[in-house]
Amino acid sequence: MKPLEGVTVVDFSQFLAGPYASLRLLDMGARVIKVENPDRGDLCRHHYVSDTRVNGESTLFHAINRGKESIALDLKSVAGRDAAQRLVQGADVMIQNFRPGVIDRLGLSYEATRTLRPGLVYGSISGYGEDGDWAGLPGQDLLAQARSGLMWLSGNHGQGPVPVGLPVADITAGACLAQGLLAALYRQARSGEGAHVQTSLLEALIDLQFEFLTTWMSNGQTPPQRLTEGSAHGYLAAPYGVYAAKTGHLALAMTPLSALAKALDQPELATLDAFRDREAIRQRLQVVFAARDATEWEADLAPRGIWCARVRTWEEMQADGGAVVQNMLKSGGHLARVAAPIRLNGTRPEPQGRGPALNEHGTALAREMGFALPA
Amino acid sequence: MTPDLPLAGLRVLDFAQFLAGPVAALRLADLGAEVIKIERPQGGDMCRGMVVNDQRMGDDSLVFHTFNRGKKSVAADLKAPEDLDRVKALIGTADVMIHNFRPGVMERIGLGYDAVKALNPRLVYGAVSGYGAAGPWKDKPGQDLLVQSLSGIAWLNGNDGDGPVPTGFAMLDVATAGLLVQGILACLVRRGTTGKGGLVDVDLMSAAVDMTFEQFTCFLNDAKGQPRRHAQGNANPYQPAPYGIYETADGHMALAMAPLAKVAELLDCPAIAAFGQDQAFAQLDDIKAVVAGGLAKKPTQHWLDILEPAGLWCAPVLDWPEFAASDGFDALDPVQLIRSESGEEAKTTRCPIRIDGMQLRNPAGGPALGADTETVLGALTAPADA
Numbered sequence: 001m002k003p004l005e006g007v008t009v010v011d012f013s014q015f016l017a018g019p020y021a022s023l024r025l026l027d028m029g030a031r032v033i034k035v036e037n038p039d040r041g042d043l044c045r046h047h048y049v050s051d052t053r054v055n056g057e058s059t060l061f062h063a064i065n066r067g068k069e070s071i072a073l074d075l076k077s078v079a080g081r082d083a084a085q086r087l088v089q090g091a092d093v094m095i096q097n098f099r100p101g102v103i104d105r106l107g108l109s110y111e112a113t114r115t116l117r118p119g120l121v122y123g124s125i126s127g128y129g130e131d132g133d134w135a136g137l138p139g140q141d142l143l144a145q146a147r148s149g150l151m152w153l154s155g156n157h158g159q160g161p162v163p164v165g166l167p168v169a170d171i172t173a174g175a176c177l178a179q180g181l182l183a184a185l186y187r188q189a190r191s192g193e194g195a196h197v198q199t200s201l202l203e204a205l206i207d208l209q210f211e212f213l214t215t216w217m218s219n220g221q222t223p224p225q226r227l228t229e230g231s232a233h234g235y236l237a238a239p240y241g242v243y244a245a246k247t248g249h250l251a252l253a254m255t256p257l258s259a260l261a262k263a264l265d266q267p268e269l270a271t272l273d274a275f276r277d278r279e280a281i282r283q284r285l286q287v288v289f290a291a292r293d294a295t296e297w298e299a300d301l302a303p304r305g306i307w308c309a310r311v312r313t314w315e316e317m318q319a320d321g322g323a324v325v326q327n328m329l330k331s332g333g334h335l336a337r338v339a340a341p342i343r344l345n346g347t348r349p350e351p352q353g354r355g356p357a358l359n360e361h362g363t364a365l366a367r368e369m370g371f372a373l374p375a
Numbered sequence: 376m377t378p379d380l381p382l383a384g385l386r387v388l389d390f391a392q393f394l395a396g397p398v399a400a401l402r403l404a405d406l407g408a409e410v411i412k413i414e415r416p417q418g419g420d421m422c423r424g425m426v427v428n429d430q431r432m433g434d435d436s437l438v439f440h441t442f443n444r445g446k447k448s449v450a451a452d453l454k455a456p457e458d459l460d461r462v463k464a465l466i467g468t469a470d471v472m473i474h475n476f477r478p479g480v481m482e483r484i485g486l487g488y489d490a491v492k493a494l495n496p497r498l499v500y501g502a503v504s505g506y507g508a509a510g511p512w513k514d515k516p517g518q519d520l521l522v523q524s525l526s527g528i529a530w531l532n533g534n535d536g537d538g539p540v541p542t543g544f545a546m547l548d549v550a551t552a553g554l555l556v557q558g559i560l561a562c563l564v565r566r567g568t569t570g571k572g573g574l575v576d577v578d579l580m581s582a583a584v585d586m587t588f589e590q591f592t593c594f595l596n597d598a599k600g601q602p603r604r605h606a607q608g609n610a611n612p613y614q615p616a617p618y619g620i621y622e623t624a625d626g627h628m629a630l631a632m633a634p635l636a637k638v639a640e641l642l643d644c645p646a647i648a649a650f651g652q653d654q655a656f657a658q659l660d661d662i663k664a665v666v667a668g669g670l671a672k673k674p675t676q677h678w679l680d681i682l683e684p685a686g687l688w689c690a691p692v693l694d695w696p697e698f699a700a701s702d703g704f705d706a707l708d709p710v711q712l713i714r715s716e717s718g719e720e721a722k723t724t725r726c727p728i729r730i731d732g733m734q735l736r737n738p739a740g741g742p743a744l745g746a747d748t749e750t751v752l753g754a755l756t757a758p759a760d761a
Binding site: 001002003004005006007016024025028029047059060062063064128129131132133134135137138140141142143144145146147148149150151152153154155160161162163164165166167168171172173175176177178179180182183184185186187189190193195196197198199200202203204206207208209210211212213214215216217218219221223224226230231232233234235236240242244249251252253254302307308309310311312313314315316317320321322323324325328329331336337338340341342343344345346 | 379381383402407427430432437441442506507509511515516518519520523526527528530531532533538539541542543549550555556557558560561563564568569573574575576577578580581582585586589590592594596597600610611618619627631632688689691692693697699701702706707709721723724726727728730731
């Protein structure tokens with residue numbers, strides 16, 4: 001039995017952060033019903049990254065919404081709102097990411113829904129919280145990254161800001177929401193008490209930087225220093241970073257300089273200070289590593305206990321990564337897909353094939369929950 | 376802790392060191408659980424000695440307090456039979472345990488999942504590894520930068536022509552911790568119906584693939600290989616122009632998804648309009664070069680004043696001093712003060728989840744090594760026969 005079997009989630013959210021939270025719940029056994037606007041549905045259906053499409057819809061829609069049910073409801077109409085309320089009455093969890101205030105006007109605020117469905121676990125995800133000057137701003141991943149200070153942590157000294165090249169704010173915020181919802185579900189099962197769980201892209205990004213921010217707030221706000229090349233962590237000592245080899249690149253994690261000096265037969269390295277001299281160390285190491293291919297360095301150093309890895313592309317990761325990587329990447333059918341990042345009792349949940357067509361389950365849901373599907 | 380927090384009454388044993396495991400336990404603590412660290416008597420969690428940027432709080436590194444605030448500490452040598460018996464008795468009283476030993480180590484100690492399940496069938500057992508228990512990489516160190524390097528993530532940041540650019544903080548450790556929390560809580564929900572615990576395995580590599588799952592799904596389905604990063608201001612290789620970072624006359628700004636015609640109009644730059652919307656992928660570098668030329672002429676605030684009211688998705692790029700001084704930061708009130716047992720204080724961030732409008736805060740610092748050994752173990756009755 002998957003852990004969340006029997007749990008029903010009604011998901012009013014769009015794009016990535018909210019739907020990522022419900023995807024995580026789905027993989028662990030929950031039933032997820034997407035409520036979409038009848039006009040075009042989740043905006044993500046039409047949001048193409050690269051030009052990859054599956055049956056005319058964006059690939060990423062399917063990646064995020066595989067295995068979910070879809071019902072189209074116009075929440076501005078009385079009939080649509082009534083139907084939404086019936087869905088909420090039959091649910092354990094509700095998720096929404098409307099801009100602050102909108103949900104109240106739709107009659108689906110936490111206060112309104114808890115009288116409809118006592119014990120409901122209600123999740124809200126926003127860009128920047130519900131108060132203050134930023135509350136009304138678009139809750140978009142890159143823009144939240146830009147505001148959070150995080151863009152000055154990657155890349156090298158002298159460079160401008162370097163964003164994380166994946167939707168890190170959306171995914172971490174969705175993950176935080178999933179955690180809060182699950183904690184509240186646990187309490188609900190014991191006490192019957194519902195909960196309103198809230199997070200935002202910005203809170204999630206602050207949490208993601210919490211190690212650095214704690215250091216920074218306690219050191220007189222001395223910012224982390226990026227290296228001139230191969231920088232990977234602004235507060236860590238040498239040799240932490242990425243080095244260009246004759247071909248390819250080698251990443252080195254925390255390694256005592258004395259161990260590295262011995263492994264590379266460079267005794268003078270051990271006489272340097274790992275933090276104060278980290279630029280000088282980096283330059284020396286760069287010369288050493290340039291002499292051989294990254295593949296050779298990895299094969300030579302890793303077995304000797306040096307924390308290193310050759311930097312790989314996705315093709316190389318697929319080729320070299322073995323079972324864990326293979327099991328996460330499901331090919332076959334008309335849509336290859338990425339499975340759940342978690343194993344339960346030793347088994348990875350099997351990902352469902354694709355996302356639903358808009359309103360694919362509308363009629364069936366209306367029959368099940370006992371309401372008339374609005375015209 | 377506040378009694379009505381969702382996880383009040385739950386007991387978590389944290390055998391993990393460093394980052395992903397302890398951070399998962401920290402989240403459970405913030406949500407109301409009692410978390411007891413089980414540490415080796417000599418030195419404890421290695422993180423206690425991992426002093427970053429020369430910052431300490433009491434005898435331990437500031438980083439240790441960041442990851443372990445609000446927890447208890449029991450010192451026990453798992454290789455000594457007497458201590459192991461006491462720990463087994465403690466496991467009998469727990470709801471959750473978390474460890475991040477390399478695959479096989481806990482089995483050798485006698486605390487593998489099957490053994491622990493026999494001791495306490497209701498227990499939810501969470502294990503963190505770098506790369507899972509099998510495969511060619513299983514013995515590599517499960518370290519954030521190395522997993523970023525192996526998983527292709529280092530080729531998503533930075534620009535075309537750059538070498539690999541890792542994300543400059545422990546992104547995958549934090550993501551892995553979050554996944555572990557989700558799996559553990561889901562099993563606890565199930566336990567409410569079945570009375571049985573469960574085993575949750577997470578690893579940094581799976582977390583890396585999951586963080587890129589949106590882009591990875593494109594890669595798996597488009598047969599084009601590794602995506603090419605934009606020539607300048609790259610922020611996601613799969614996004615069309617104008618998505619990315621731009622230099623202005625006095626700083627930097629970010630532009631998210633935006634129709635090219637609208638960008639052309641607002642920047643008063645007809646050269647952008649010369650590109651059709653259907654060229655936003657194929658000619659993204661050319662288009663971004665023109666946009667960059669336009670934005671470079673005026674300061675950031677000039678552009679924000681024009682673009683934001685027009686509904687264009689843009690933001691100034693802030694550094695920490697600017698961010699910490701902003702209204703947005705203030706409104707979230709994300710900082711809390713923690714105090715070590717010796718009375719030293721430090722600022723850290725709070726839990727990013729709010730429950731019933733309440734911010735989850737806990738002023739306790741990390742525990743001194745073994746601070747709670749007598750209280751916790753002394754409360755146990757003799758271990759039941761296992």
